[in-house]
Amino acid sequence: MRPVIGITCSLEQNTDRSYLAQDYVRAVEAAGGVPVALPVLKNVALVPQHLSGIDGLLLSGGVDVDPRFFGEEPQPWLGEITPERDWYELELVGQALERKTPMLAICRGMQVLNIAAGGSIHQDISRGVRNSLKHSQQAPRWYPSHCVDILPGTRLAAIFQNAPLRVNSFHHQAVKLPAPGFAVTARSSDGVIEAIEHMAAVFTLGVQFHPECMWERDKIFLELFRALVEAASVANNPA
Ligand code: MN
Helix, strand or coil: CCCEEEEECEEECCCCEEECCHHHHHHHHHCCCEEEEECCCCCHHHHHHHHHCCCEEEECCCCECCHHHHCCCCCCCCCCECHHHHHHHHHHHHHHHHHCCCEEEECHHHHHHHHHCCCCEECCHHHHCCCCCCCECCCCCCCCCEEEEECCCCHHHHHCCCCCEEECCECCCEECCCCCCEEEEEECCCCCEEEEEECCCCCEEEECCCHHHCCCCCHHHHHHHHHHHHHHHHHHCCC
16 A cells, blocks of 8 residues: 555635645655545544544645744734644644654645644744845746755755755745754855754755656655655554
8 A cells, every 4th residue: 555645735715625736645646656636624622533544745835934933923924824734833843843743745745744843933934034035936836946954964965865956946034943853954155054954863854945846857756755655554563
């Protein structure tokens, strides 16, 4: 049996729709998993059932997180927020961490992961980081617009075989203080955190870039999804 990978959905508030970009689905399928969509639930008491139906979790990207969830008031440069999605995903991720569900967190997903585990984020990079690079690229989704330095000896370094990496970039927020238990595993040259991972054995990895938009042109990016599916497969078939 292929492992089941739950993928979180975006919430489109003005049209009242859940949606999931198909490139996440294709990536999980190509990596050997069975993707299932996890829509935002109102009743967070149902989160354990969402989690018991999956072997691994993929947190998709999306809009900003309500700063109340990391103890701040909203600054003028905060973008759109979807509080119902935040509420559901923070519960989902908190419980997934406890259950040691393998997790790959992309962009907003990495910020949600960090907040759920007790870290904080910049509400806007250009206000929080001096001389920051352009992290909201105006280029095709697949185009790798800036470099990242990966910390050797990490899961991320193993996945990318220590190759120098250029990534795409569609974010104006970023991890500020990594949560306890997490290591920063990649940064861009301006110091912005581009990846984190949990230092314990379970696969819990966040990236600020969008590998789902890149793997069809550069196969190395599929390895992130393969690593998630492999970890989920172990979780699915414990020895
Ligand atoms: Mn970036």
